[in-house]
Amino acid sequence: MRYQIIPVTPFEQNCTLFWCEKTRQAAVIDPGGDVDRILAVLAAEGLTLAKVLVTHGHIDHAGGVAALLERTAGVPVEGPHEEDRFWIDGMAKQSKMFGFPDVASFTPDRWLQDGDKVCFGEVELDVLHCPGHTPGHVVFFHAPSKLAQVGDVLFQGSIGRTDFPRGDHATLLASIKDKLFALGDDVDFVPGHGPMSTLGEERRYNPFLSGRFG
Numbered sequence: 001m002r003y004q005i006i007p008v009t010p011f012e013q014n015c016t017l018f019w020c021e022k023t024r025q026a027a028v029i030d031p032g033g034d035v036d037r038i039l040a041v042l043a044a045e046g047l048t049l050a051k052v053l054v055t056h057g058h059i060d061h062a063g064g065v066a067a068l069l070e071r072t073a074g075v076p077v078e079g080p081h082e083e084d085r086f087w088i089d090g091m092a093k094q095s096k097m098f099g100f101p102d103v104a105s106f107t108p109d110r111w112l113q114d115g116d117k118v119c120f121g122e123v124e125l126d127v128l129h130c131p132g133h134t135p136g137h138v139v140f141f142h143a144p145s146k147l148a149q150v151g152d153v154l155f156q157g158s159i160g161r162t163d164f165p166r167g168d169h170a171t172l173l174a175s176i177k178d179k180l181f182a183l184g185d186d187v188d189f190v191p192g193h194g195p196m197s198t199l200g201e202e203r204r205y206n207p208f209l210s211g212r213f214g
Contacts, residue, residue, distance in 0.1 A: 001123050001145050005190060006041055008034040009100075011060040016149050016190050017041060018142070020121025025050040027120045029140060029149050030061040030192065031068045033100070038064070039071060050120040054079040055151030056137040057087025058164075059094040059103065061192060066104035078118050081129050082111040084136025086165075112138050128179045132172020133160030141183060148189040148199075154180060156197040159208045176202075176209065 006015045009032045017038070019026035026047040031038055042049055049072050054062050057080060065077060087094070091105040112118070114129035118140065128139040133152045137160075141148040152160040154176055162169040180189075185200025202209065 001142055001147075003147065003190070004041060004045070005196075006034075006038055008032050008037060008064065009060045012193060013060040014190055014192055014194075015064075017045075017047070018120075018123065018125070018140075018149075019045070019047050020123045023121035024048055025121035025123075027051040027053050027118070027123075027125075028068065029053045030055055030151065031064040032060040032062065033064040033067075033103075035064050035067045035071060038068065049075050051075055051118065052077045053118060053125075053140060054108065055139065055149065055192070056080045056134040057084035058134065058152070059091060059098055059100055061151060062088060062106075063091065063094070063100055063103040066106045069106065076109040077106060078108060078110040079112045079127070079140075080108075080134075080138045081113065081131075081136035083131065083166075084134050085111075087134060087136075114138075130172075130175035130179050132162060132168055132170075132175045134164065135166045135168075137175075139180065141187075146184070146187045148180070148183065148187055150180065150189045150191055152192040154189065154199075154202060154206075155191040155193065156195050156202070157206055157208075159206070160192075173209070 013032045016029040116127040126141040
């Protein structure tokens with residue numbers, strides 16, 4: 001499997017393209033906006049979009065889903081967990097809250113649960129339900145590559161905010177320590193914003209997980 005990070009929206013959200021090298025089928029994770037930029041990368045790499053995957057319902061991660069579907073003949077959308085339905089249904093309200101252009105809501109073809117698998121081409125991703133930042137946040141993990149897309153659960157040197165509706169700090173810490181760190185220190189991860197890191201680096205040095213902050 002190969003991947004490419006495509007920063008989108010004024011929040012510089014890490015929309016991520018995963019693709020199967022053999023079949024050239026691809027999944028776009030968290031198309032928050034800038035759909036033309038995403039489509040340009042797909043075209044440049046000669047890829048066929050097979051699925052749209054969503055980690056959680058915040059507008060900078062999911063705000064471009066409906067527009068992308070209009071441009072790609074309605075490929076299947078999978079994720080997040082259904083506990084984030086209220087965020088997706090409230091996309092218009094989010095547009096006003098965060099100063100985004102009006103965006104349309106959408107209904108995933110499949111709400112994801114912990115332990116589910118998502119597939120495109122010959123690639124299979126494991127789904128981890130990791131609530132805390134939002135109640136329905138999910139993470140996508142490709143075990144053969146030891147690569148995860150963790151959305152806004154964990155960042156290099158920081159963790160996700162929990163001051164939005166139905167966020168919970170203790171739940172977020174449990175998701176990181178019980179779900180993510182169990183994957184192994186040698187796992188690389190793409191966060192929702194900012195540079196990549198490894199789970200081992202964050203387990204050892206992240207001040208929000210060592211008790212120094214938060």
